[in-house]
Amino acid sequence: MLDLRKNRFTKYLLGRKKSDMPFMPIVTGDHASFISGVKRKDMIASGKVMSDSLITAQEEYGLDAVFVFSDVYVEAEAMGVKLHYADDEFPKVIDLPNPSEIRPADPLQDGRLPEMIEAGSLCLQKFGNRSEVFVVLKDPFSLSVLLNDPEVFFKNCLKDPEANKNLLKISEDNQLLYLQEILQTGALPLIGAPYTSGSLISPALFREFVSPYLKSMIKLIKENGNPVIMHICGDTEVIINEIIQLEPDVLSIDELDIGRHSKLLSGKTMLMGNLSTTLLLKETEKQVRKATLKLFESMNSPCIPSTSCDVPRETPKNNIHAMLNVINNFRTSISRIDQG
Amino acid sequence: MEKSNQEKILWQKLSHSVVHMDEASTVSVVKEILGNGFSPKDAILNGLINGMKEVGDKFACKLYYVPEVLVCAETMYKGFDILKEYVSEEELSIGRKIVIGVVEGDLHDIGKNIVALMMRTAGFNVIDLGRNVRESEFITKTLEIKPDIVALSTLMTTTLDKMQTIVSSIRNEFGESCPGIMIGGAPVTQNFADQINADLYSLNAQTAVTDAKSLLGIEC
Numbered sequence: 001m002l003d004l005r006k007n008r009f010t011k012y013l014l015g016r017k018k019s020d021m022p023f024m025p026i027v028t029g030d031h032a033s034f035i036s037g038v039k040r041k042d043m044i045a046s047g048k049v050m051s052d053s054l055i056t057a058q059e060e061y062g063l064d065a066v067f068v069f070s071d072v073y074v075e076a077e078a079m080g081v082k083l084h085y086a087d088d089e090f091p092k093v094i095d096l097p098n099p100s101e102i103r104p105a106d107p108l109q110d111g112r113l114p115e116m117i118e119a120g121s122l123c124l125q126k127f128g129n130r131s132e133v134f135v136v137l138k139d140p141f142s143l144s145v146l147l148n149d150p151e152v153f154f155k156n157c158l159k160d161p162e163a164n165k166n167l168l169k170i171s172e173d174n175q176l177l178y179l180q181e182i183l184q185t186g187a188l189p190l191i192g193a194p195y196t197s198g199s200l201i202s203p204a205l206f207r208e209f210v211s212p213y214l215k216s217m218i219k220l221i222k223e224n225g226n227p228v229i230m231h232i233c234g235d236t237e238v239i240i241n242e243i244i245q246l247e248p249d250v251l252s253i254d255e256l257d258i259g260r261h262s263k264l265l266s267g268k269t270m271l272m273g274n275l276s277t278t279l280l281l282k283e284t285e286k287q288v289r290k291a292t293l294k295l296f297e298s299m300n301s302p303c304i305p306s307t308s309c310d311v312p313r314e315t316p317k318n319n320i321h322a323m324l325n326v327i328n329n330f331r332t333s334i335s336r337i338d339q340g
Numbered sequence: 341m342e343k344s345n346q347e348k349i350l351w352q353k354l355s356h357s358v359v360h361m362d363e364a365s366t367v368s369v370v371k372e373i374l375g376n377g378f379s380p381k382d383a384i385l386n387g388l389i390n391g392m393k394e395v396g397d398k399f400a401c402k403l404y405y406v407p408e409v410l411v412c413a414e415t416m417y418k419g420f421d422i423l424k425e426y427v428s429e430e431e432l433s434i435g436r437k438i439v440i441g442v443v444e445g446d447l448h449d450i451g452k453n454i455v456a457l458m459m460r461t462a463g464f465n466v467i468d469l470g471r472n473v474r475e476s477e478f479i480t481k482t483l484e485i486k487p488d489i490v491a492l493s494t495l496m497t498t499t500l501d502k503m504q505t506i507v508s509s510i511r512n513e514f515g516e517s518c519p520g521i522m523i524g525g526a527p528v529t530q531n532f533a534d535q536i537n538a539d540l541y542s543l544n545a546q547t548a549v550t551d552a553k554s555l556l557g558i559e560c
Binding site: 030089090092093150151154155157158159198199200201202205233234238254276277278281282309312313314 | 445
């Protein structure tokens with residue numbers, strides 16, 4: 001039984017009424033810091049700076065959710081990956097930990113995990129029931145890829161599966177500890193699973209190396225009365241049966257056919273997505289409006305209008321507003337119909 | 341058995357070993373080919389590379405995924421490392437050069453590595469600049485190597501602008517004698533390629549080879 005705050009996202013998730021449809025482009029720390037005039041490096045390093053940026057973004061666009069996320073290396077860094085930070089770039093890996101020395105991190109002390117938890121708490125304090133706060137964390141498979149040389153990890157799925165499974169278990173333990181702390185704040189976890197994509201691994205490898213280590217995270221989220229929200233980049237159609245088995249409440253998808261995905265999921269999992277982030281970054285307001293309308297046309301069951309991935313840093317503000325205008329008009333027309 | 345038939349059977353066995361990721365069999369068949377005095381060059385082209393072509397087809401049809409392609413490539417190199425001692429690079433090359441790299445700001449290089457691998461197996465001389473490659477490095481290497489194609493990859497929307505800048509700089513630097521420019525990666529689209537004046541957008545590693553060949557007027 002879900003026990004949630006009364007914001008638009010949760011009302012829509014539980015009631016599926018179109019008039020409650022939330023506006024949830026995946027605005028993370030990167031775009032939020034850009035529109036706040038903050039350097040990427042400062043946002044990445046500080047939970048306070050990130051939350052201030054996300055609050056600014058929420059106020060600018062009237063977002064129904066914000067996403068506490070800076071870069072993919074947060075958990076891997078806390079577990080021993082060494083990064084180099086440059087002013088306006090994402091951190092880069094300069095050294096990987098010795099596999100035999102990798103241990104779960106302390107989410108309240110190690111690396112930037114405490115900063116992410118703080119960012120989630122501060123956003124929640126500010127928003128209350130106004131909008132939802134997601135803290136993004138990775139699935140154990142994607143985290144394990146980042147703790148390793150990705151090519152070695154992918155090859156070992158076939159050549160040395162036991163080595164991968166040892167690392168996956170450590171990653172799972174780490175994510176459960178981090179997840180517990182995220183849940184303590186009252187924020188919702190969003191499981192980002194970029195390397196589990198059907199563009200990279202087969203359904204068989206997903207069943208062997210992804211599902212078993214994700215199940216405990218999903219169980220913990222559900223036991224706490226929260227919905228399970230997952231984002232997978234790239235192709236999700238080929239692994240759709242494996243995803244169905246995991247029973248997420250919301251699946252956020254990349255630039256794929258959302259109508260076709262709805263049919264494949266048969267309504268049990270709500271889809272979220274999937275306006276092209278390339279389009280959002282590069283095209284005009286008119287084209288964003290057109291694409292958002294097209295997205296609405298393709299949704300053949302209740303879906304959450306969002307983006308195909310996180311909103312790029314330098315996305316023009318007007319393009320996000322253009323997306324919002326379409327959603328506002330839709331809500332207004334639905335309310336009119338509801339009122340007869 | 342006729343010599344030519346026996347040789348053909350060994351090529352098939354070699355392809356089969358690559359496709360089925362069987363390193364021991366690959367090495368053993370290569371030794372048998374050399375032991376029989378058969379052509380190492382033909383073994384590479386008709387055995388190993390044919391095997392990788394089949395791997396590419398399986399990848400394009402989603403029968404194989406990234407782990408399978410990487411292990412097949414490793415298997416192929418087990419055989420290639422033995423055979424290359426007997427064959428010069430020129431004998432295997434189609435005489436065309438490609439400079440490839442992931443643009444600055446992006447550290448994801450699995451896709452680029454697979455494209456580079458497929459290009460090499462198709463006979464291109466591939467100069468791989470790696471990942472997070474600066475604009476200046478693309479220019480310097482292009483000046484130095486004079487490739488037929490410069491191939492740029494990115495997996496991130498955040499580095500699309502960088503891709504645009506690099507394409508524009510290469511065009512400005514080389515003008516009329518500009519090499520072909522091809523781009524690819526998850527956020528890249530044909531529309532984006534048109535916008536930034538790239539010659540070619542390729543959807544995946546397998547089509548990248550045929551696209552590159554058609555751009556250069558090479559029969560596929």
